[in-house]
Amino acid sequence: MTKKGQKAADTRKKKQDAMMKELGFERKKVKRKRKPMTEEQKKAAAERLAKAREARGHTGLxxxxxxxxxxxxxxxxxxxKVKEWIKSNELKLRGMSSLKSSSKWQERSEYIDLQTYIKNMKxxxxxxxxxxxxxxxxMEHxxxxxxxxMSYHPDGTPNRTMxxxxxxxxxxxxxxxxxxxxxEDDPRRVHATATKLSNQEEILGDGGDGSEDEQDDLY
Structure with missing residues (x-):
């Protein structure tokens, strides 16, 4: 069709659409439903897409x-690997949507825990x-x-955590x-004991030597 003929066809179509609209008819676009893919088809399509991206220099990184x-x-x-984990867990999270507002705190906690894990991976x-x-x-590892x-105790001994x-x-x-x-000579234990004794000495310094005789005199 020539450019002039195409223009005339477009004009006729616009007039027809305007006339139909005045009469109360509106042409609706028909959306065709796609046939759902099987798991094998999805896997094959994902592999083809990955190969195509790799060929174009797209590694996903x-x-x-x-x-x-x-x-x-x-x-x-x-x-x-992490991207695959995210996809897998997002799918799992969608299946747990009912737990989000559950009356049981354990179920709500399970939902939030998975949601947090996905957020951390992203x-x-x-x-x-x-x-x-x-x-x-x-989350098996x-x-x-x-x-x-490193951090150290006052005596220079390394401070380590289990x-x-x-x-x-x-x-x-x-x-x-x-x-x-x-x-038995755990530096942390020794340090804690020394601190406790030091505090006790300060108290005794204000009230005496802590002997029973002096305590009796107070009463």
Missing amino acids: KTVHHSIRDLPEDDFLHPL SYLSTGHWGDFRWGEN RVQKVCVA GVFYPDIGQTWTKELQESWYG
Whole structure:
């Protein structure tokens, strides 16, 4: 159709639509419902899309924080793994929507817990900092805390916390290590005892030496 003919056809169509509208008829757009895809079709479509993106140079890492873009593929917190965890848990969260306003606090807590985990994973992708104590698609793993700056007791002895990995000894601090290193001479226990005795001495300094004879005289 020539340009002139196309223009005439468009004009006729506009006039017809205007006339139909005056008569009270309005042409509605018919939306065809798409046939739902099976799980196999969804998986195949996702694979095709991933290959197409990879061919165009899209690895899915452009939007994540620069500090985690170059992590090895087998890293336990690789961004692509975390993205899959987010998708899986968002789907799970939608299935738990009834728990959001449940009368049972345990069910509400379960919903909020999963919601928080998803939020923390998204934050990781944008900041590069993993702020949750769990990891994995189903929160099945626990994060190992690592000491990056040592603290010390007044006597210079390292102040250590149970369950934390210390690079200076190459181990996670446990109760067994505490007992094998310090035994009964736990610096924290000694420090606490000294503080308690010091406070007691101050009280006795105001009221006497604490002997029974002097206490009897008070009464």
